[in-house]
Amino acid sequence: MTFEYAPAPESRSIVDIRSSYGLFINGSFVDGGDEPLKSVNPATEEILADVAVAGPADVDAAVGAARRAFESGWGGLPGRERAKYLFRIARIVQERSRELAVLESIDNGKPIRESRDVDIPLVAAHFFYYAGWADKLRHAGFGSDPRPLGVAGQVIPWNFPLLMLAWKIAPALACGNTVVLKPAETTPLTALLFAEICQQAELPPGVVNIITGAGETGRLLVEHPDVDKVAFTGSTEVGRAIARSVAGTRKSVTLELGGKAANIVFDDAPVDQAVEGIVNGIFFNQGHVCCAGSRLLVQESIAEELLDALKRRMARLRVGDPLDKNTDIGAINSSAQLARIRELTDAGADEGAERWSPPCELPDRGFWFAPTIFTGVSQAHRIAREEIFGPVLSVLTFRTPDEAVEKANNTPYGLSAGVWTEKGSRILSIADKLRAGVVWANTFNKFDPASPFGGYKESGYGREGGRHGLEAYLVH
Numbered sequence: 001m002t003f004e005y006a007p008a009p010e011s012r013s014i015v016d017i018r019s020s021y022g023l024f025i026n027g028s029f030v031d032g033g034d035e036p037l038k039s040v041n042p043a044t045e046e047i048l049a050d051v052a053v054a055g056p057a058d059v060d061a062a063v064g065a066a067r068r069a070f071e072s073g074w075g076g077l078p079g080r081e082r083a084k085y086l087f088r089i090a091r092i093v094q095e096r097s098r099e100l101a102v103l104e105s106i107d108n109g110k111p112i113r114e115s116r117d118v119d120i121p122l123v124a125a126h127f128f129y130y131a132g133w134a135d136k137l138r139h140a141g142f143g144s145d146p147r148p149l150g151v152a153g154q155v156i157p158w159n160f161p162l163l164m165l166a167w168k169i170a171p172a173l174a175c176g177n178t179v180v181l182k183p184a185e186t187t188p189l190t191a192l193l194f195a196e197i198c199q200q201a202e203l204p205p206g207v208v209n210i211i212t213g214a215g216e217t218g219r220l221l222v223e224h225p226d227v228d229k230v231a232f233t234g235s236t237e238v239g240r241a242i243a244r245s246v247a248g249t250r251k252s253v254t255l256e257l258g259g260k261a262a263n264i265v266f267d268d269a270p271v272d273q274a275v276e277g278i279v280n281g282i283f284f285n286q287g288h289v290c291c292a293g294s295r296l297l298v299q300e301s302i303a304e305e306l307l308d309a310l311k312r313r314m315a316r317l318r319v320g321d322p323l324d325k326n327t328d329i330g331a332i333n334s335s336a337q338l339a340r341i342r343e344l345t346d347a348g349a350d351e352g353a354e355r356w357s358p359p360c361e362l363p364d365r366g367f368w369f370a371p372t373i374f375t376g377v378s379q380a381h382r383i384a385r386e387e388i389f390g391p392v393l394s395v396l397t398f399r400t401p402d403e404a405v406e407k408a409n410n411t412p413y414g415l416s417a418g419v420w421t422e423k424g425s426r427i428l429s430i431a432d433k434l435r436a437g438v439v440w441a442n443t444f445n446k447f448d449p450a451s452p453f454g455g456y457k458e459s460g461y462g463r464e465g466g467r468h469g470l471e472a473y474l475v476h
Contacts, residue, residue: 005318005326007321007324007326008324008325008326009321009323009324009325010101010102010105010112010116010323010324010325011102012102012106012323014098014099014102015099015102015103015106017048017049017103017106017189018049019049019050020036020049020050020051020052021049021050021051021052021188021189021192021212022052023052023054023058023062023209023210023211023212024192024195024198024208024209024210024211025058025061025062025065025209025211026061026062026065026069026205026206026209027198027199027203027204027205027206028205029195030058030061031052032052032053032054032055032058032212032213033053033054033055033056033057033058034052034053034054034055034058034213035053036050036051036052036053037050037051037053037185037188037212037213037214038050038051039051039107039186039187039188039189040186040334041106041107041109041366042108042109042186042331042332042333042334042366042367043106043109043321043322043323043330043331043363043365043366043367044365044366045365045366045367048106048107048189049189051185051188051189051192051212052212052213053212053213053214053217054182054211054212054213054217054220055213055217055220056220058211059180059211059217059220059221059224060224062180062209062211062221063151063153063180063209063221063224063226063227064226065205065206065209066151066178066179066180066206066207066209067150067151067178067226068206069178069204069205069206069207070148070150070151070176070177070178070206073204074176074178074204074206074207075148075150075176075177075178076176077176078135079134079135079136079137079174079176080134080135082134082135082173082174082176083131083132083134083135083174085173085201085202085203085207086127086128086130086131086134086170086173086174087127087128087131088201088202089127089197089198089201089203090124090125090127090128090131091124092197092200092201093120093123093124093127093197094124096193096197097116097120097121097124098116099193100115100120100123100162100190100193101115101116101119101120102115102323103189103190103193104119104120104161104162104190105322105323105330106189106322106323107161107186107187107188107189107190108158108159108161108187108322108333109286109322109330109331109332109333109366109367110285110286110288110322110330111322111324111327111328111329111330112322112323112324112325112327113325113327114284114285119160119162119163120162122163122166122447122449123162123163123165123166125448125449126163126166126167126170126449126465127166127170128449129170129449129450130170130171130173130174130449130469130470131170131174133171133174133467133470134173134174134175137174137175137470137474140467140470140471140474141467142470142471142474142476143474143476145476146175146470146474146475146476147176147474147475147476148175148176148177148473148474148475149175149177149228149229149252149473149474149475150177150178150228150229151177151178151179151180151226151227151228151229152168152172152177152178152179152180152227152228152229152230152231152473153180153182153221153222153224153227153229153230153231154168154169154172154179154180154181154182154230154231154232155181155182155218155221155222155230155231155232155233155234156168156181156182156183156184156191156233156234157184157233157234157290158183158184158185158186158187158288158333158334159285159288159289159290159333159389160285161183161184161187161188161190161191162190162191162194164233165181165183165190165191165194167233167464167465167469168181168231168233168464169181169208171464171469171470171472171473172229172231172473173207173208174470174473175470175473175474177228177229177473178206178207178208178209179207179208179209180209180210180211180221180227181208181209181210181211182210182211182212182213182217182218182221183210183212184234185212185213185214185215186333186334187333188212191210191212192210192212194210195208195210215238218238219241219245222242222245222246223245223246227251228250228251228252229251229252229253229472229473230242230246230251230252230253230254231253231254231462231464231472232253232254232255232256233255233256233257233290234257235257235258236257236258236387236413236458236459236460239255239257239460242255243255252472253462254454254460254461254462254463254464254472255460255461255462256290256415256453256454256455256459256460256462256464257290257413257415257455257458257459257460258290258387258389258413258415258458258459259290259291259292259294259387259413259414259415259416259455259459260294260295260384260385260386260387260411260412260413261281261291261292261293261294261295261413261415261416261417261418261436262293262295262296262297262404262407262408262411262417262418262434263277263278263281263282263293263295263296263297263417263418263420263444264297264298264398264404264408264417264418264419264420264430265278265296265297265298265299265302265306265420266299266401266404266419266420266421266423266426267299267301267302268421268422268423269302269420269421269422269442270422271302271305271306271309272309273420273442274306274420275306275309275310275313276313277293277418277420277442277443277444278293278296278310278393278444279310279313279314279317280444280445281293281418281444281445282294282296282391282392282393283314283317283328283329283371283391284445286329286330286331286332286333286369286390286391287388287389287390287391287392288332288333288337288389288390289445290387290415290459291415291416291438291445291453292389292445293393293416293418293444293445294387294388294392294393294394295384295393295394295396295408295411296373296393296394296395296396297396297397297398297404297407297408298395298396298397298398299397299398299399299404300397300398300399303395303397307373307375307395310373311356311358311373314357314358314371314373315358315359317329317358317371319360319362319368319370319371320363321363329371329391331366331367331368332367332368332369332390333367334367335367337367337389337390338367338368338369338390340388340389340390341369341388341389341390341392342369344382344383344386344388344390344392345372345374345383345388345390345392347381347382347383348374348377348381348382348383348392348394349374351380351381351382351383352376352381353374353375353376353377353378353381353383353394354374354375354376355372355373355374356372356373356374356375357370357371357372357373358370358371369390369391369392370391371391372391372392372393373392373393373394373395374392374393374394374395375395377394377395377396378396379396379407379410381394384396385411385412387413401426401429401430404430405430405433405434408434408436409433409434409435412457412458413455413457413458413459414435414436414437414455414456414457414458414459415436415437415438415454415455415456415459415460416436416437416438416439416440416455417431417434417436417438417439417440418439418440418441418443418444419431419434419439419440419441419442420441420442421442427441427442435456435457436455436456437453437454437455437456437459437463438453438454438455447465448465449465449466450465450466450467451465451466452464452465452466452467452468452469453465
């Protein structure tokens, strides 16, 4: 029997999207100096708003506002007083969670179930968590007199716009720093709504500044001489450029970059549970996840059984309107990213891998890509080496645990991995050998504010989240 799902759309009426947005500098919205960008709904290609672009003078004004706020009080404010603002922000995020979730799905393209049930709750949780640390920094293990660095310049990506903002801003403020943050040019709207939340929380002017624009705006911020700390999440290519630009300066840097995670399934793993983990690992957020399990390593003896189960599960995934509560896979974030996904999947087919997607009716307008798996993949194929950042899974097989580890580590990245087995001893043994910053056991894509996150090799350096996430924002 087949059940048809009736549409269950979330209402857009809860969100008031303005026709244009300015820059948030020193507690107020101001006009930008350059030609504005247009924010586009990736599910419909509808233009949502004109968004100001910060030029050199705007970046200088934002950094100057952050410096004045730091030196005039925020940097020396007792931790318990800073915590009050963080708690207040966390509560307002909870109160406005539906509004934030709907706006995130409209601007980003991710399903409302994910923005509502994952992203926004984690945003509030991060502010609650770091509010608790604000008056306990002496006990964090980073010296007896930890002090803030000063002004933090933060650049975040488009895949988790508001969550990445929380990862950056919450620990920075808890430690006593002030912030200038640049969201991605394709997803600026929830960051600008967060600016309104800062006003609502009566955060002192200049403590948080949000400037919008494209790559040039980010470069101006990162290279500004009065920025003490740079935090970047995004592509490895841009991360390399940032590392070069700050080399030899006094700036502290953390980089959270790309990944090509291996999801390793052994022959004793519960197949149905593993299949759910595989689906969550690669199709969550359309595969727009730096730690996505984009390489499936399955033991040869169960490969056929597992792939049959995986294809049955993929056939039930629903692709469509991000605001429909039944949708599993939403829209690709931009036309540029869709072109990148198509380029790499075409290369996979040209190199001899076998491509499969379930029957899938895609909408006529917007940026869409059907969930796809490739079998017959070798380690030399581009789809096994390069980060696709889309709903595309490359399947490889192995015979022994040593072969699994060797293939999993055969990548320039080192952000995450997954291990599926019933043997606890095998989990510990394999995890110890994997060169990855995060290893999930019998699950995937689980996050908690108290748990540090970060990678090795070309996946960057430094940690965000947990007690470890404080270190990057402290002089100690």
